[in-house]
Amino acid sequence: MSLQEEIIAELGVKAVIDEETEVRKRVDFLKSYVTDAKAKGLLIAISGGLDSAVVTGLCKKATDELTEENGAEYMTLGVFQPYGEQEDIDHSYAVARAFDLKHTAETNIEDTVTEIALEAEQGLKQLGVHRHLTPQGKGNVKARTRMVMQYALAFELNLLVAGADHASEAITGFYTKWGDGAVDITPMSTLNKRQVRQLGRYLGVPQEILDKVPTAGLWAGQTDEKELGISYDENSDYLEGKEISAAAKERLESYYKRTAHKRNRIPGI
Numbered sequence: 001m002s003l004q005e006e007i008i009a010e011l012g013v014k015a016v017i018d019e020e021t022e023v024r025k026r027v028d029f030l031k032s033y034v035t036d037a038k039a040k041g042l043l044i045a046i047s048g049g050l051d052s053a054v055v056t057g058l059c060k061k062a063t064d065e066l067t068e069e070n071g072a073e074y075m076t077l078g079v080f081q082p083y084g085e086q087e088d089i090d091h092s093y094a095v096a097r098a099f100d101l102k103h104t105a106e107t108n109i110e111d112t113v114t115e116i117a118l119e120a121e122q123g124l125k126q127l128g129v130h131r132h133l134t135p136q137g138k139g140n141v142k143a144r145t146r147m148v149m150q151y152a153l154a155f156e157l158n159l160l161v162a163g164a165d166h167a168s169e170a171i172t173g174f175y176t177k178w179g180d181g182a183v184d185i186t187p188m189s190t191l192n193k194r195q196v197r198q199l200g201r202y203l204g205v206p207q208e209i210l211d212k213v214p215t216a217g218l219w220a221g222q223t224d225e226k227e228l229g230i231s232y233d234e235n236s237d238y239l240e241g242k243e244i245s246a247a248a249k250e251r252l253e254s255y256y257k258r259t260a261h262k263r264n265r266i267p268g269i
């Protein structure tokens with residue numbers, strides 16, 4: 001078995017998908033998980049990007065069906081979490097409108113992140129390191145701060161935190177460990193980025209969001225493809241078992257090996 005075949009099997013990606021079947025399967029998965037957990041619904045942090053838009057569509061469909069079938073109200077809570085001013089916050093609100101969310105909340109992470117960064121810099125100073133946090137380090141604090149707020153709300157409202165991780169991110173480890181990677185349930189984990197977009201089109205994600213350049217939005221000018229040095233087309237082709245350039249293949253496989261610690265259980269003895 002080649003490494004490519006091993007990765008595809010581990011991440012469970014199919015070469016071809018049928019949107020209707022995939023949406024049904026994922027909505028059913030969310031419904032049965034929420035029911036078994038005796039939760040009142042799902043929480044999804046909406047960034048204005050594609051991945052969280054698709055998860056919002058799946059969650060809303062699941063909680064609408066649960067409400068109708070059980071005669072009790074289940075909610076999908078959409079949480080907007082700007083850091084200061086967020087340029088594309090309109091897209092986050094457009095997602096909530098597209099899926100007719102009845103419950104949304106906006107909480108800003110800037111003050112908390114600034115406080116953590118200041119305290120961390122005090123800590124570094126005591127170790128003789130006199131500088132600010134790196135953009136990457138501060139970016140990880142942003143992602144983890146969002147996670148803390150999501151869990152604060154989810155606990156109070158008896159909701160489960162849904163995540164937007166998918167196989168094209170899992171293979172590169174392109175998420176913050178215990179940040180955006182820390183959730184209760186991931187309804188898209190076996191899809192590559194191309195298939196996430198395919199489901200988004202089917203569910204009715206607004207066109208301007210379907211067309212957006214993927215970004216973590218953690219620092220100015222950041223885009224996934226620029227940071228990773230590999231396109232999502234190549235990434236998706238690889239996960240569909242297709243041949244990609246030797247350089248792209250080497251890069252992807254190197255990310256995969258380097259980030260194993262994010263996908264594995266915590267090592268212990």
Ligand SMILES: Nc1ncnc2c1ncn2[C@@H]1O[C@H](COP(=O)(O)OP(=O)(O)OC[C@H]2O[C@@H]([n+]3cccc(C(=O)O)c3)[C@H](O)[C@@H]2O)[C@@H](O)[C@H]1O
Nearest residue numbers: 139140143173174175176177179180215216217218227261
């Ligand atoms: N071998 C090993 N075994 C166990 N643990 C290991 C380890 N190597 C590092 N670690 C731990 O992992 C930490 C590094 O991992 P992590 O904190 O995740 O940091 P890291 O992998 O460096 O960065 C996260 C990456 O994901 C991207 N990101 C973040 C957030 C959101 C999105 C998005 O798409 O929205 C993207 C971000 O741009 C960056 O490229 C280390 O500080 C260390 O504590």
Ligand SMILES: Nc1ncnc2c1ncn2[C@@H]1O[C@H](COP(=O)(O)OP(=O)(O)OP(=O)(O)O)[C@@H](O)[C@H]1O
Nearest residue numbers: 045046047049050051052080081164180214215216
């Ligand atoms: N500004 C934000 N507000 C709320 N949630 C956010 C914000 N930024 C990131 N997140 C959360 O972190 C997750 C990871 O971000 P990521 O960039 O991978 O996905 P996305 O923005 O939904 O889609 P894309 O990858 O196409 O930009 C998001 O899906 C969302 O749940």
Ligand SMILES: [Mg+2]
Nearest residue numbers: 047049215216
């Ligand atoms: Mg994004």
